[in-house]
Amino acid sequence: MGVARDASVANGRSHTPRRRRSALLSVAVVAVAGVLVARGIAVVPDREVARTDLAGNPTFDAKQFVASLWVSRVLPLMQDKATDIGTVLQALAKDPDAAGRSYGHRPRAGDGPWNFIVRGEGRIKAAETTLRHATLSVEIDGQDVELQIGPVIFGTTLRDSLPFISFDEVVNQIQFAQVSRELNDRATASAHAGLDLAALTPGRGVAFTGAMSASTPPQVTVVRLRALGAASP
Numbered sequence: 670m671g672v673a674r675d676a677s678v679a680n681g682r683s684h685t686p687r688r689r690r691s692a693l694l695s696v697a698v699v700a701v702a703g704v705l706v707a708r709g710i711a712v713v714p715d716r717e718v719a720r721t722d723l724a725g726n727p728t729f730d731a732k733q734f735v736a737s738l739w740v741s742r743v744l745p746l747m748q749d750k751a752t753d754i755g756t757v758l759q760a761l762a763k764d765p766d767a768a769g770r771s772y773g774h775r776p777r778a779g780d781g782p783w784n785f786i787v788r789g790e791g792r793i794k795a796a797e798t799t800l801r802h803a804t805l806s807v808e809i810d811g812q813d814v815e816l817q818i819g820p821v822i823f824g825t826t827l828r829d830s831l832p833f834i835s836f837d838e839v840v841n842q843i844q845f846a847q848v849s850r851e852l853n854d855r856a857t858a859s860a861h862a863g864l865d866l867a868a869l870t871p872g873r874g875v876a877f878t879g880a881m882s883a884s885t886p887p888q889v890t891v892v893r894l895r896a897l898g899a900a901s902p
Contacts, residue, residue, distance in 0.1 A: 729839060731847035739855055742833055747786060747878050747892050754789035755810045758887060765883050773883070774832050782883040784830035789814075790876045790897065798866040805869060807877075814887045816877055818866075818894060819857030825849040827856055827890045830880040853890065860894040874898055 735743075752772045760768035769775060769783030791807035791814065798805075802821040807814050817823065828834055828849040839845050856879070869875065874897030879889040 729844040729847065731844065731851040734848060735851040735855060738833070743831065743852070743855075744859075744892075746831065751786045751788035751878050754787040754814065754881065754887075754889070757785050757787055757881070758810065758812060758814075761883055769883065774830055776829055777835060781829070784826055785881045785883070786830055786878075787881050787889060788876075788878040790874060793869060793871050793873045793875060795871060796869050798869055803866070805875065807875060812887070814889060816875075816879070816889050816891050816894070818860050818891050819853065822853035822857060822890055824882070824888075824890065826882045826888075827852045827880040827892070829882070856890055856892045860891045864894060864896065868896055 757768060757772050760771060765783065769785075773783035773785045775781065775783050789807075789809055791809040793805050794808050794813065795806040797803055798818070802823065803818045805816040805818060807816055825846075828845075831852075834848065836842075836845055839848065860877075860879075876895045876897055877889065877891050878893040879891040881887055881889045
C-alpha cells in the first residue's frame with residue numbers, strides 16, 4: 670500500500686508542472702492577443718489566412734475577375750467596337766492624339782500610349798508559330814503589322830484598351846498585372862480555338878480582331894484569328 674501511494678503521489682507531482690506550464694502558455698497567448706487587439710492589430714484564425722494577403726486584404730482572384738467580364742463585356746466590345754486597322758494606322762500617321770481621341774482609349778490617370786480595338790485582314794509575310802511568343806507578320810495597306818498570338822503575350826495593351834477595367838478596381842499594381850496576364854491568356858485561348866497554327870504560313874490570308882497600342886511598329890494582341898483560303902503562291 671505504501672509503495673502504491675508513493676507512486677501515485679510521485680506521478681501526480683510529475684504531471685503538475687506540465688499542467689502549470691500549459692495553463693501559463695494559454696494565459697500568455699490570451700494576453701498577447703489582447704495586446705494586439707488593443708493596438709488595432711487583427712488576430713486572424715488560421716482558416717482565414719488562406720483567403721487574405723499579408724496586409725489582411727481579401728485575396729484577389731484574377732481568373733474569376735476576368736471570367737466575369739470576358740463573355741459579357743470583352744468579347745462584345747471586340748465584336749461591336751473594333752475599328753478597321755487601316756483607318757487607325759492612317760489616323761495615327763497624321764495625328765496620334767487626334768487618332769486616339771477618335772478611335773482609342775487611354776487609362777484615365779495615365780499618360781501612356783493610346784490603345785485601340787481593331788479588326789483587319791492581311792496576308793502573312795512571316796510566321797513564327799513554333800515559339801512561345803508566337804507572332805505573325807502581316808502586310809496591311811503596304812505596312813507590316815505584328816500579330817501576337819501567344820501563348821506568351823508581351824505588354825498590357827489588351828487590358829489598357831478596355832474602358833471598363835481600371836486600377837481603381839484592384840488594391841495594388843500586382844493585382845493589376847495579374848488581370849493583364851489573365852486577359853492575355855484568355856486572348857490566346859480565344860485566338861487559337863479551332864485554328865491550325867501549322868497552316869499559318871507565308872502567303873496565307875488571315876482576318877483578326879484584337880487590341881493595338883500607338884506604338885511603332887504596330888503590334889496587335891489578337892483575340893480572334895481566322896485563316897482565309899489557301900496560301901497564295
